[in-house]
Amino acid sequence: MNTIIKLFFLTVIIPNIIIAQKSKNNYEYNIDLLHISNDEVRVSFAPPRNTLQHGKFIIPKLVPGFYQAMNFGQYVSNFAATDKNGKKILTERLDKNSWLVHDLKHVHKISYQVADGWDSLKNDTQEAKSPGSMFIKDSVFVINYNSLVGYFEEMKDIPYQINITKNKDFYASSALDYTQKNKNTDIVWAKDYRQLVDSPVLYCVPDTTWLKIGHTEVLVSFYNNKERHYSKTIAREIENILKNQQAYLGGTLPVNKYAFLIYYESSNEKGFLGDGLEHSHSTVCLYRSGSMKFLPNALNRVASHEFFHIVTPLNIHSGEIQHYDFLNPVMSKHLWLYEGMTEYATIHMPVKQKMISLEEFEKSLEEKIHGMKEFDNKFSLTELSKNSMERQDQYMNFYQKGALVGLCLDIRLRELSGGKMGTQDLMQLLMKKYGEGKYFNEDDLFDEITKITYPEIRTFFRDFVEGTQPIPLKEYLEKAGFNYDEATGKVTTFPNPDLKQLALRKAWINQ
Numbered sequence: 001m002n003t004i005i006k007l008f009f010l011t012v013i014i015p016n017i018i019i020a021q022k023s024k025n026n027y028e029y030n031i032d033l034l035h036i037s038n039d040e041v042r043v044s045f046a047p048p049r050n051t052l053q054h055g056k057f058i059i060p061k062l063v064p065g066f067y068q069a070m071n072f073g074q075y076v077s078n079f080a081a082t083d084k085n086g087k088k089i090l091t092e093r094l095d096k097n098s099w100l101v102h103d104l105k106h107v108h109k110i111s112y113q114v115a116d117g118w119d120s121l122k123n124d125t126q127e128a129k130s131p132g133s134m135f136i137k138d139s140v141f142v143i144n145y146n147s148l149v150g151y152f153e154e155m156k157d158i159p160y161q162i163n164i165t166k167n168k169d170f171y172a173s174s175a176l177d178y179t180q181k182n183k184n185t186d187i188v189w190a191k192d193y194r195q196l197v198d199s200p201v202l203y204c205v206p207d208t209t210w211l212k213i214g215h216t217e218v219l220v221s222f223y224n225n226k227e228r229h230y231s232k233t234i235a236r237e238i239e240n241i242l243k244n245q246q247a248y249l250g251g252t253l254p255v256n257k258y259a260f261l262i263y264y265e266s267s268n269e270k271g272f273l274g275d276g277l278e279h280s281h282s283t284v285c286l287y288r289s290g291s292m293k294f295l296p297n298a299l300n301r302v303a304s305h306e307f308f309h310i311v312t313p314l315n316i317h318s319g320e321i322q323h324y325d326f327l328n329p330v331m332s333k334h335l336w337l338y339e340g341m342t343e344y345a346t347i348h349m350p351v352k353q354k355m356i357s358l359e360e361f362e363k364s365l366e367e368k369i370h371g372m373k374e375f376d377n378k379f380s381l382t383e384l385s386k387n388s389m390e391r392q393d394q395y396m397n398f399y400q401k402g403a404l405v406g407l408c409l410d411i412r413l414r415e416l417s418g419g420k421m422g423t424q425d426l427m428q429l430l431m432k433k434y435g436e437g438k439y440f441n442e443d444d445l446f447d448e449i450t451k452i453t454y455p456e457i458r459t460f461f462r463d464f465v466e467g468t469q470p471i472p473l474k475e476y477l478e479k480a481g482f483n484y485d486e487a488t489g490k491v492t493t494f495p496n497p498d499l500k501q502l503a504l505r506k507a508w509i510n511q
């Protein structure tokens with residue numbers, strides 16, 4: 001009898017103990033979207049099990065994709081810690097974004113309130129809204145976890161469980177999978193802080209459409225306070241682009257799930273306002289306008305560039321990106337890759353996939369060249385990348401010169417390989433070599449690319465990416481039978497290209 005009871009205890013109790021202990025090795029958060037007051041959301045969490053005398057709690061100063069301090073800690077108030085008996089434990093605010101919590105090992109619960117970063121796209125400043133959060137009670141919530149959730153510097157790389165209390169009619173649109181605990185509570189897990197912050201969520205009465213692109217599930221989620229059935233229209237537009245991107249990327253997309261979260265604010269004023277931020281598995285798009293007519297077009301452009309980020313940085317990135325420091329980030333020198341190559345794919349894909357004509361492609365090159373001339377091109381792209389926080393005025397050149405460097409690299413690779421290899425193949429090779437969980441060393445990338453391509457490519461990077469030599473657009477476009485008139489900025493095809501030029505053009509843009 002005794003033995004039977006013991007056995008019973010062993011089988012029933014022990015798994016529970018294991019579960020209880022396991023659950024203490026993560027942050028467990030409660031976010032209440034139902035009982036908000038003064039536009040503030042109540043947040044509380046239990047820290048992971050620890051033996052620490054004290055800990056430094058951090059809310060990000062900035063997030064990936066932004067190069068200016070955004071100080072998300074500024075939205076946090078009434079920060080308090082208590083032990084298991086509800087007794088207060090001392091905390092001190094160290095600066096805008098960090099708090100010192102004493103006697104951390106005895107802290108049972110930490111609670112605070114969070115104000116939203118924007119409640120209308122209308123208001124005043126030019127400040128980017130996309131990485132902030134927005135709450136409209138009983139209507140819509142755009143949540144970027146960097147403004148609601150933090151971490152202890154002493155306890156990083158730990159999973160998160162988030163319990164969300166919400167209106168029973170609300171649906172969570174996100175790249176992460178939310179499960180419903182009951183009609184008012186959702187639960188979501190993230191493997192670490194980086195993944196949580198990288199996965200925003202749109203909470204509202206759903207207007208959603210799912211697409212299947214190869215094996216990838218794509219969620220298109222739309223919010224507007226008047227129009228409640230628009231996601232299908234947008235999804236149809238995006239689908240064509242995504243299918244072409246799939247073909248361009250060799251037939252398979254390197255993600256299982258992707259989400260487009262689109263918030264659209266109606267306005268009586270003329271013109272439109274757009275803001276957005278890409279993430280590894282999702283994109284947030286914020287728009288404000290008097291008419292929805294422009295939306296499909298605007299979204300097409302955004303979808304194309306942002307979705308290509310599933311290649312880089314998602315699957316090709318350095319340690320600086322993988323171990324992003326949310327308080328004092330160290331900038332990577334490879335923005336030429338993350339933004340430049342992404343933007344190059346965005347202009348190369350339509351011509352390669354025959355979505356646009358040769359003339360339209362020439363126009364897009366002319367726009368890039370014209371755009372590049374607006375910037376100071378005496379900077380090396382690696383230098384500029386390292387200093388992107390200080391050189392905000394030059395940052396946008398990664399979408400101009402960065403894309404054109406991609407174009408020159410593509411032509412050079414095609415030339416050296418007799419047409420067999422281009423940047424599409426190079427990115428595939430790099431994705432295979434690294435992938436989502438494995439990063440490259442900042443200083444080794446150019447040598448690594450040289451190893452899997454040609455010795456001449458090292459010179460290319462030395463001259464045009466690390467160095468400050470003007471990119472050889474005229475010379476390279478000529479190799480593919482194009483004339484670039486440096487005086488007028490016009491790009492045209494040669495009237496009588498030779499066979500070599502035609503072969504390279506065919507390999508490069510399939511025309």
Ligand SMILES: [Zn+2]
Nearest residue numbers: 278305339342
């Ligand atoms: Zn981008």
